[in-house]
Amino acid sequence: MGLAQNGATREVAAGAPPGKGKEARGGPMLSGEDLLRLYLAMVLVRVLDQRMMTLQRQGRVGFYGACTGQEAACLGSAYALRENDWIFPSLREGGAMLLRGFPLLPYVCQVLGNSGDPTKGRQMPSHQSARSVRQVSWSSCIGTQLPQAVGAAWAARRQGDELVALAYLGDGATSSGDFHAAMNFAGVLRAPVVFLCQNNHWSISLPTSRQTASESIAIKAVAYGFPGAKVDGNDVEAVYAATAEAVARARAGGGPTLIEAETYRIGAHSSSDDPTRYRDPAEVEAWMAKDPIDRLRHRLEGLGLWEAGREAALQAELQAQVAAAIEQAEALPKVAPETLFDDVYAEEPWNLSEQRRELTRGLAARRRPSEPSKAV
């Protein structure tokens, strides 16, 4: 597979609709070509995250939440979707958009929050969304996307559309009221939704044991009346297989599934966090030895689909792609101030029109009397 001229992202984007895996041993399996696509997508996300974190340290990006260590869980699950399926992401699933064909430049523009950002610089970095790839807009509020995913999935079924909503969450979100509401609604309404919990062991500074006394997250599904599955979240094939099975069941009218993909947040929660204050570096090292990208590379090498010699070229190619996107993005102007008042309502009310004029005019320009006076 050639990597020249945006090869990696093109190849990845061309994968849609992915997930045409072959059935084998009773479960869906990925072809060698699928694995290679996923590998390139995972490495791209890793490279992108590293560059964005560097830009954050240099003051060129305000904030960043990386996917590092979780690429298999994020992308392996998203790969199981069809083009028209919807994703309700949380913080670390921007890479799923790239996997599904969203271009790199507007992605980087979103991180910078400039005029090239299709969401007009409204959100912090790592809060990407794009209707073009059916990735829904996320707030920063943990778990809120989950009942929304249930509603959208239910609506799709009611409209006769055979599609599935894939809702991402972390282990921390399982403590939220919205998690319970969503699981309960999904079970009762039998909505075609798949909940993909990336149990990355840490919710900022708290280990999963401070979120739940349950023996697993997957087992919680039992109480809601639908299947739960726990998979090795660093094994992209396992994540894909579990998601593909759940998605197929949902699509066929078999209701929701909760998947717990056990993985690890190798880096900080975000650029604002310092994990050395609360966790043992030995734990991080142990998980680095289980890095999902290394594992997939070894797998590809074993299948004869990759050679160690190609790694440097891939890295160089992806670095160049990301650097080019950053250069183009940084050349774009900031978001126009007038856009501040757009999109609050479909129909702009008088107070916003008034405030728009006030911002544009600038209060300082107004003529003032030489000194305030008081009527007597």
Place this chain on the structure above:
Amino acid sequence: MPVLTLVQAINDALRVAMRSDGRVVVLGEDVGKFGGVFRATAGLYEEFGPERVVDTPLSEGGIIGAAIGMAMYGLRPVAEIQFSDFIYPGFDQIVNELAKLRYRSAGQYAAPVVVRTPFGGGIKGGLYHSQSPEALFVHTPGLKVVAPSTPSDAKGMLLSALKGEDPIIFFEPKRIYRAARGEVPEGDFQVPLGKARTVREGRHLTVIAYGASVEEASQAADQAASEGIECELIDLRTLWPLDIDCVVESAKKTGRVVVVHEAPRTCGLGAEISALIQERCFVHLEAPVRRVTGWDTPFPYALEQEYLPGAARILRGVEETAWFVA
């Protein structure tokens, strides 16, 4: 023209909307077979079935969250929150999600959900079946907030709400669900949002009210008239975006304004109306803008009549404002 109660008019509006638009679905607690605790959805389950009149589990966050997803996908959900006192478990979904979705996605996603909820006191409902939380939603950019006071407006405004693209919190004055009766046009009929209704014209003083307070204010205005004070009574109908032209025009005309609501006074809608009037009508004012409101306490059970701004209290506010001399 048929004469309906306010709750019958709501029911009629839902039926009309559901017949004409297959995207309209109703969801909430007890809204299906039971027809809602106030009977607002009575008969809809029988006519439209469980896929369009959805009895949900008991979770306001789940109801609003699911409604957002439904609307995002293209349906027109009408979510019922059984009492507005119970809206707070869904508050995050309303304030952080519903209200901000269009903005944060720069228009890529929107959720035109109508949240219907009974509000206000006077039914011996105590702290948790009497509240008026409308100001919390007026304070939230991205939401429209309405509160009709007549059967005709209730139907027309609900049908307008379902035609719009913005999320709407639709407060229904439950104390007058059955007490308010009036002629209601049949079929599809809309009352535009954002327009107040001048209930009576007067030259001495303006009373601004909404919901169940309109009737109380009307009685106060009758009494005031017998004392020679001619009140102009404005039923705000849409709380936000409120009809600023109507409010300003009347305030300039009379120079004296009393604002009435059941919600607590501090940071209530009356505070905003008062600020808007002083900003726009300063030199026309003859008296301070007066607020006649619920007290800054939780809603009481035994003393609810002492809490509520009834006709007698409104009349006192009217008299003091009318005779105010600087």
